[in-house]
Amino acid sequence: MCTHREMKALRDVTSSVRCAIMAFLTLLLVFTLASAQKKSSCIECHARLDDSKLSAPAKLFDNDIHRARGLSCNDCHGGDPNSDTKEGAKDPSKGFLGKPKTVDIPAYCGKCHSDANLMKRFNPSLRVDQEREYYSSVHGKLLRGGETKVATCISCHSVHGIRAISDPLSSVYASNVAETCATCHASADYMRSFGIPSDQYTKYKTSVHAAALYEKQDLSAPTCNDCHGNHGATPPGIASVANVCGQCHARQAELFQTSPHKAAFDQKQLGECITCHNNHAIAKPTDHWLGINPGSLCINCHKPGDKGFVAAGSMRSQIDDLIASIGKSNDILDQAERAGMEVSRPKFEMKEATDALTHARVLIHTSVTAEVDKVTAPGLAAAAKGYQAGLGALSERRFRREGLAVSLVFILFLAGLVYLKVRDIERRQKQAAIADEG
């Protein structure tokens, strides 16, 4: 039999063992949870380094799309992120590759980005031909030739802080592309060895495309890669420039192909669209470009008396006539509207004339007067109809005012008659009252 003291000692020991087991289980739980987090000794060490060149990748990686998709340093650089030592982490036997050389970068990225099966796990909609396209580009060809000053994947997409192209902070987001390209292409020193100009960016910023992109925030407006390609970036040649512009300006490009200019431009080796519209500094076209007046573009090639000179003058006068007619009709309709007349319908119908003007401005790419006339004629008819409606409204206004004047005379006359009648009645009532009193 145990004594009371022995029983108490036994209870104390049992209680201590129970506490120890609980503490052990708690520690085990904490340890298990901590181990569940993916370890990355690369980031842990690099983030602590004083040399900003070495710590920057770890810090930038926080916002990287690859990190967001669950990838880490070793997925590109190899090595062992679980190792706590530098040697262990950078163990070549664990596949450590380190920093790739410039010439190896496309293949380095292409290792995953050219693998359709692998990419399906992360982003099935992403293309996998970037590497192949890149080597077809001027950049890629030069790189293959041993030139390392050319752009590779990281020159445009950045490195470690790579963002999705839909992210406005990405260097390749639509409104950042021109600035990214300009990093190299706007530097005269950098471009000198390649023998190409460096004013493309400055010119582009003055263009109608840049105005749409930056001022109107129209992300569909073209920037560098829309004409030059992105991974397969190549300047369009004389033969293909119309196809590039035709991606958006399809109707104009189609009309140009049927025009007499096509054969002439091919023969003289002139760039189809850019001869008149320029390439990077594409200004908003005006009607002054057309015709035979000083300042028009047509007279740069056509001389008085030739067929093109006559056609240019004729097309310009057709467009000028339509503009004048639309202006005249709008003026009279505005005047009628200010006078309070209801002219919203003829004003709406004037759209037919303004649409014809827009269409005519497109049809000048045929360089055929008869084609332009096919739309300016109905446009002029619509404008004339609008003018007649304006005249009619003003005439109706005059009729109303004249009618009002006649009506008011009649109304005042009637009111005067009733007033005289009241006076007459009251005079007679007064006389009757006096007679009654008398």
Added chain:
Amino acid sequence: MNIAALTAWLDERLSISTLAAMAQKKEVPVHRHSIWYYFGGMTLFLFTVQVVTGILLLLYYRPSAENAFESVQFIITEVKFGWLIRSIHSWSANLMVATLFVHMFSVFFLRAYYPPREITWVSGVLLLFIVICFGFSGYLLPWNKLAFFATKVGTEIAGVIPIIGRPMLRFLRGGDDVTGATLTRFFGFHVAVLPATATVLIGIHVLMVQLHGMSVPPDLIDKPVKKMKFVPNFLLRDLIGWILAIGVLAALAALFPWELGEKADAFAPAPAGIKPEWYFLFMFQTLKYLPAKIWIIDGEVVGIMAFNLVALLLFIVPFVDRSPQNKRRRLVFNLVGVVALLFIVVMTIVGYVT
């Protein structure tokens, strides 16, 4: 059958001679405030103009979101003198609201509501609200942009009334938003419910005026007052006013035709600086000046409830001020009337200039 025989035939059936004798007996007091007597008749005349022009507009108007705007456009551009009818209808509606306000304030200041004229006053106040409802419902019918958004704002204001606000908003709009359903609903109110109610109330109002005669201002009650016969003296004077009113309406319609504006588009942004019709402007402007919270209640709710309370107080005026010769009470009522009038005028002006 000659005229005398026809008159005798009608008299036998309709007792015309009795009515004529009654009319001959009716007299109107003549004093320095007599001018205000004409505003009741003028309002009634403008209401008649509304009925006639409204019926003419109905011949072409199509009450649907798809056709309403186009049908009004057709009326003012294609139908012979359609522009005149539509403009007169719009101008006359506004003039009627104006003459109604003048009539109500003149009755208030001249104490024409004192016993036994309580029913006349109550029916008059009801008619004021009916006319305002006419204006609000009619404003939407052309289905233009301004009307669309003004109705949206107007019904939203009604919707903030506690408890009944939300069901009322849904009832007025025929749903959660202003749509074609709202238009057909407003059309129904405008051409059926409101005219029927107004006709009954006008009947009661005019009958009461005939029964009790024209009131005399309190300061003239015990004094000898000249009188003129209602028929023909006063009636012919009324007629002069009505003829001149036709002239004014014709001039307004010809010189300032009522605008149609742009067709309503539920997806378009509300036009900047949107304002209601002038007779709602003082309330709209007051609500704008109220703070977001008054104690723990929304400022807008407090404002709307206050206007509702004033509307209710209008009904009980003749039951509170029963003694027209009580000078102290008269002073208080005059003061209240002047303050209310100044408030309406000032807030309306401020609403227009800001």
